Amino acid sequence: MTEIVLMSDPRIAAVPLQERGERLVDVRRDSSLAVDERKWQDLAGAFAHVREGVLARLLKAQAQLPRGIRLLFVEGYRPLSLQRHYFDEYGDQLRADHPDWSVEQVRSAASRYVSPPEIAPHSAGAAVDLTLADADGRELDMGTRMNATPEESAGACYTQADNISDQARSHRDTLGTALTAAGLVNYPTEWWHWSYGDRYWALMTGADAAHYGPKELPSKRS
Ligand SMILES: C[C@@H](N)C(=O)N[C@H](C)C(=O)O
Numbered sequence: 692m693t694e695i696v697l698m699s700d701p702r703i704a705a706v707p708l709q710e711r712g713e714r715l716v717d718v719r720r721d722s723s724l725a726v727d728e729r730k731w732q733d734l735a736g737a738f739a740h741v742r743e744g745v746l747a748r749l750l751k752a753q754a755q756l757p758r759g760i761r762l763l764f765v766e767g768y769r770p771l772s773l774q775r776h777y778f779d780e781y782g783d784q785l786r787a788d789h790p791d792w793s794v795e796q797v798r799s800a801a802s803r804y805v806s807p808p809e810i811a812p813h814s815a816g817a818a819v820d821l822t823l824a825d826a827d828g829r830e831l832d833m834g835t836r837m838n839a840t841p842e843e844s845a846g847a848c849y850t851q852a853d854n855i856s857d858q859a860r861s862h863r864d865t866l867g868t869a870l871t872a873a874g875l876v877n878y879p880t881e882w883w884h885w886s887y888g889d890r891y892w893a894l895m896t897g898a899d900a901a902h903y904g905p906k907e908l909p910s911k912r913s
């Protein structure tokens with residue numbers, strides 16, 4: 692298996708940024724993408740936003756899926772404050788479970804599941820957590836629930852895990868083939884996390900610089 696580069700790897704933070712200044716767009720603005728309702732308690736709708744270039748690539752990926760299968764968008768943009776909260780919360784849990792671990796061990800293990808805020812692809816509007824659904828909107832079996840931790844899934848959340856069924860493997864491959872062809876990069880510890888234009892993407896593709904850095908979502912005028 693090829694080496695997994697974790698989000699805490701210093702090579703990611705070292706990637707230069709050439710910010711393109713693209714807007715964050717709401718993927719619900721038309722019905723091209725199915726958007727799951729599990730994050731709709733976020734009343735400002737931040738979760739439904741991604742950079743324009745990311746949405747264009749998601750639509751390209753969707754067009755390449757087999758007939759009757761669609762992308763199901765779950766979470767895109769995440770404010771930095773929320774990213775920080777997720778990272779600290781999971782770090783606290785790991786520290787409680789492993790009191791002997793060093794600060795660096797906790798940071799590295801936490802980054803298997805949540806990005807350190809300073810390089811977070813979601814807070815740049817560059818990442819999306821998504822899955823596949825059939826024509827009736829039913830989610831396909833991907834082997835674990837989305838956002839399963841490595842601990843709760845015995846590592847089955849890793850994209851290339853072998854402790855999933857053949858059918859789940861085939862669904863993951865279908866998702867991966869379409870998104871990779873459209874230019875997105877997967878985080879190998881999470882089958883559902885894909886990004887374009889962020890620092891992780893730049894390191895993995897050999898791009899000179901990231902296109903998208905952390906961004907605030909402009910508040911809507913009432
Ligand atoms: C928390 C999980 N849904 C996620 O998005 N993880 C990645 C690695 C992230 O925080 O960027």
Ligand SMILES: [Zn+2]
Nearest residue numbers: 818819820884
């Ligand atoms: Zn994600």
